[in-house]
Amino acid sequence: MPEKRILLKNCGEIDPRQIAAYEKKGGFKALVKAREMSPEEVIEEVKASGLRGRGGAGFSCGVKWELAKKRPGKEKYLICNADEGEVGTFKDRYLIQNDPFSLIEGMAIAAYAIGAKKAYLYLRAEYHYLLEILKNAIMQAKEKGYLDGLKIEIREGAGSYICGEESALMNSIEGKRGEARYRPPFPPERGLFEKPTIINNVETLVNIPPIILKGSKWYSKMGTEKSKGTKIFSVSGDVAKPGIYELELGCTLKELVVDLAGAKGIKMVQVGGSTGGIVPFSMLSTPLSYETVLGSGAVVVFDESRDVIDFVYRTMEFLNEESCGFCTPCREGTEVMMEILGRLVKGDGAQEDIGALEDLSNAMIASSMCGLGQTAAIPVLDTLKYFRNEYENRISQSVFLRSFQPIMIS
Amino acid sequence: MGQKGNGREALLGMIKEEQAKTGHLSKDAMVRVAETLGVTVGDVYGVTTFYSFLSTWPLGRHVIRVCKSVPCCMKDAEKLIGWIGKELGISPEETTADGRFTLTLTNCIGACDQAPAMLIDDEVYGQLTPERISEILKSFD
Numbered sequence: 001m002p003e004k005r006i007l008l009k010n011c012g013e014i015d016p017r018q019i020a021a022y023e024k025k026g027g028f029k030a031l032v033k034a035r036e037m038s039p040e041e042v043i044e045e046v047k048a049s050g051l052r053g054r055g056g057a058g059f060s061c062g063v064k065w066e067l068a069k070k071r072p073g074k075e076k077y078l079i080c081n082a083d084e085g086e087v088g089t090f091k092d093r094y095l096i097q098n099d100p101f102s103l104i105e106g107m108a109i110a111a112y113a114i115g116a117k118k119a120y121l122y123l124r125a126e127y128h129y130l131l132e133i134l135k136n137a138i139m140q141a142k143e144k145g146y147l148d149g150l151k152i153e154i155r156e157g158a159g160s161y162i163c164g165e166e167s168a169l170m171n172s173i174e175g176k177r178g179e180a181r182y183r184p185p186f187p188p189e190r191g192l193f194e195k196p197t198i199i200n201n202v203e204t205l206v207n208i209p210p211i212i213l214k215g216s217k218w219y220s221k222m223g224t225e226k227s228k229g230t231k232i233f234s235v236s237g238d239v240a241k242p243g244i245y246e247l248e249l250g251c252t253l254k255e256l257v258v259d260l261a262g263a264k265g266i267k268m269v270q271v272g273g274s275t276g277g278i279v280p281f282s283m284l285s286t287p288l289s290y291e292t293v294l295g296s297g298a299v300v301v302f303d304e305s306r307d308v309i310d311f312v313y314r315t316m317e318f319l320n321e322e323s324c325g326f327c328t329p330c331r332e333g334t335e336v337m338m339e340i341l342g343r344l345v346k347g348d349g350a351q352e353d354i355g356a357l358e359d360l361s362n363a364m365i366a367s368s369m370c371g372l373g374q375t376a377a378i379p380v381l382d383t384l385k386y387f388r389n390e391y392e393n394r395i396s397q398s399v400f401l402r403s404f405q406p407i408m409i410s
Numbered sequence: 411m412g413q414k415g416n417g418r419e420a421l422l423g424m425i426k427e428e429q430a431k432t433g434h435l436s437k438d439a440m441v442r443v444a445e446t447l448g449v450t451v452g453d454v455y456g457v458t459t460f461y462s463f464l465s466t467w468p469l470g471r472h473v474i475r476v477c478k479s480v481p482c483c484m485k486d487a488e489k490l491i492g493w494i495g496k497e498l499g500i501s502p503e504e505t506t507a508d509g510r511f512t513l514t515l516t517n518c519i520g521a522c523d524q525a526p527a528m529l530i531d532d533e534v535y536g537q538l539t540p541e542r543i544s545e546i547l548k549s550f551d
Contacts (some may be wrong), residue, residue, distance in 0.1 A: 090520040108484045125463045126519045128532040148445055158422055159463030161517060175421035177460040236481040236522035243523045274480070274518075300481055300522075315482055324460075 001251040003260070004222070006230050013099035016133060019140040028146055030209035034109045037212075042113040042150050043069060044089040046208065048216035050228030050335065051376065055081055055164070055201030056272060056296040064198060067188035071196040076403035078111045078119040078194065079173070079199040082155055083164040085124055086273035088298030091232040092202035094244045095347045096130045099206075100137035104152070104203030107214060108141070111150050114198050119150060122169055124157045128333045131156070157194040157372040166199040167326060170251035173404050180370035203232055203297075223249035227289035231297050239263040247288070254284040257301050265303045268386065273298040274315050275375035278382035308387045309394055312379050314339040319376045331374025337380065347404070349395040354384065417447035425458055427448040434465040462516065470505040472514035472550050478515045480532065481522035490526045491515070493540045497547055 005011075014021035022028070047062025048132060068076055080103065083094040112121050123130065134154055141147050147279050160178045162168045167181035170192045191197025200354050207229060220228045227249040233256055241260030247256060249272045253271065257263040266281045271288065272295020279286050279293060286292050302311065320334035337360055340353050361377030368374045384391060424447065428439040435443075435458050444451045458464045476482075476491050491502060494513060498506050505512040521527035526534020535546055 040531075084520050085518060087518040088481050088522050088523055089518075098442035124520075125461075126529060127515075129534060155422075156426075157463075158426065159516070162462050172417070172422065175418040175457070177456055193480045234522065236525060237484055242525075270480075298522075300484075304482070311480060313485060319480060322517060 001247060001255050003246055004230050004245050004248050006210055007095070007203065007232055008099075010092065014099065014211060016098055016100055017136055019101060019144060024247045026079065027101055028105055028144075028399075030143075030212040031105050031108050031112075031146060033113055034212050038071060039113045039115060042109065042212065042313045044053060044212060046113070046215050047229050049211045049219040050216075050223070050226075051203060051204065051207050051211060051219070052227065052290060054203035054231065055245045056086065056155045056208070058294065061078055061200065061204055061207075064188055064200075065110065065184075066116050068198045071189060071401070073196065074115075076116045077097050077113055077192045077195055077197040078107060078114060078116040079166075079169065079197060079204055080107055080119065080166060081166065081169060081199050081201050082126040082127065082130075083122050083169060084127070084163045084202070084296075085161040086296040086298055086321075087315075088234060088270070088300045089273055089296045089331050089399065090234045090236075090238050091244055091297060093127060093130065093240055094234075095202055095206055095232070096127070101141065102209060103249075104137050104141050105146070106200075106208035107152060108150060109149060109208045110198065110200060110205060114196075116198070117150060119152045120173055121152060121154045121193070122157060122163070122173060124163070124261045125159045128156065149251075149393045160324075161258070161318075162324045162370075162372060164303070165369065165372060169199065172196065172234060177324070179324040180372075181370065219312055221295045224287065224289045224291065225290050227294070231288065231294065233288070233297045235261045235299045235301070237301040237410070238266070238306070249294075250287050252285050252287050253279055253293075253299075253380050257299060258284070258290065261299075261301070263303070266290070267302050267306055268308070268383075269302065270300045270379065271298070274318055275372070275378050277378060278386060280386040308383050308390045309341065309344050313338070313345045315379050316341050316376070321371065323372060324370075327369040328369075329364045329367040330347070330369070333368070333386050334362050334376055336360060337377070338362075341380075344391065344394050344398070347394065347398050349391075349398040351395060351399070353395060356387075356390055357384065418449055418453075419450065421447055421454065422461075423455055425454065425464055429464060433461050433469045433471070434467055451493055451532065459532070462477055462536045468505070472510060472531055473514060473529075475516040476502075477517070477519045477525070477529075479518035479525050480521075481518070481526060482525040485525035487526045490528070490543070493538075493543050494528075494547070497544055513548070 043065045051061040052058045052287045092109040163172045168178040172178040187197040233245045268274050269279045271293040276295045277293040315336045323330045325331045440454045444454045521536050527536040
């Protein structure tokens with residue numbers, strides 16, 4: 001399956017600092033069209049398109065908008081989540097760098113649909129170098145009158161992975177520690193400053209202008225039954241051509257990493273970021289979709305030289321550092337898992353370790369408060385499923401090495 | 411940054427402003443921020459220590475943040491830390507004696523296509539080699 005550039009069509013084609021270049025390519029026509037429709041019609045169109053959230057969770061975009069639209073009250077907020085902290089993900093950075101106007105147009109349409117007069121764009125601190133390009137795009141759109149009735153404010157993060165999680169992100173905008181919130185209430189009901197709030201990922205919002213312009217019928221022809229449209233993949237790791245690729249959903253992992261990115265001697269691929277699923281080489285024909293593996297579209301390829309346990313250990317170290325610490329299963333679970341995996345890496349594992357990892361995984365999945373803790377165990381469980389022998393070998397080596405210790409001490 | 415509206419909302423922006431002045435958030439600065447916004451010093455301390463880009467201890471004039479997440483690790487991020495350390499004579503979480511650089515490690519900075527990568531202050535540098543690092547470091551005062 002070849003690349004299908006719908007979201008990336010302007011990237012590299014226009015000057016991202018000149019709104020006129022974007023307009024020349026048909027930019028802001030979707031916004032004009034949306035404003036000729038009623039907000040309800042816009043929501044219906046997005047619902048019918050089948051567009052689902054591109055940040056990783058995959059909730060239906062139109063359904064979410066409808067929930068916020070139907071809430072009483074005049075004060076509603078739109079938040080664009082540009083806190084792209086998921087390991088291996090850099091698509092939002094690429095979109096903002098090359099085509100910030102598509103994002104601004106998508107935000108303007110979303111705000112119109114849900115009835116928000118104020119929108120926040122939450123940009124991660126690591127992407128401070130994108131601030132100027134965003135400010136410039138907003139300023140130019142405003143001067144052209146595209147943002148009448150809408151104020152877009154950029155808020156910068158301060159270095160925190162969990163702030164990409166929607167409830168933590170809202171706390172961060174409110175000037176608090178970026179800790180997750182209990183849900184319900186969900187943000188469309190009660191979110192930022194207790195008001196109905198819609199939080200959409202950058203890529204989700206960039207999907208909106210083409211959907212409005214060309215219609216949901218055109219859009220929903222692409223993809224699979226439950227995964228419509230195209231997806232931007234961020235490919236890194238052991239590939240000849242790391243970078244950004246846009247493909248129709250339902251394409252296979254092999255098409256992406258072998259045919260396009262030029263990977264060789266693959267051992268496994270992690271799809272969807274640090275808590276994404278693991279696909280072993282034997283399953284490379286797996287289609288990329290919400291039904292199988294997708295997440296944020298991060299694709300990290302590992303070749304045969306890579307150590308599975310070392311990778312899982314580093315991933316757990318990351319999750320442990322970035323856990324907000326609010327709920328015990330995640331805070332302590334990631335800590336203990338890191339400790340066990342650290343022992344395995346050092347060759348000091350015990351027979352009980354695999355069972356302990358599995359028990360902990362189940363407890364964390366069942367009882368963590370937000371997505372981080374609920375999914376932190378996925379790489380552990382997936383590697384145990386596909387590479388169990390590597391864990392077992394490491395443990396038997398450890399036991400063997402330990403059997404020499406009394407002799408060495410004496 | 412938006413200091414209007416309710417005080418709490420301006421906290422993160424104000425902490426950043428204070429940090430920009432002296433390179434970190436001193437105890438005095440925390441008290442000052444708390445009094446200005448009508449929040450407790452505990453709130454200010456709690457927020458400052460939550461975010462990895464905020465610091466309660468003095469940082470150098472320039473902060474080097476080397477990405478240590480999996481995609482960068484696969485492209486020798488550990489060697490990169492060693493190269494920088496050798497060049498500057500410091501280990502991670504240390505500041506050079508002249509106060510020029512602080513070296514720290516960070517999680518994914520979204521430059522995995524250019525791994526190994528790092529941030530110096532707000533700029534991203536990718537595809538790093540020992541030669542390139544030495545050149546880049548020399549360009550900072």
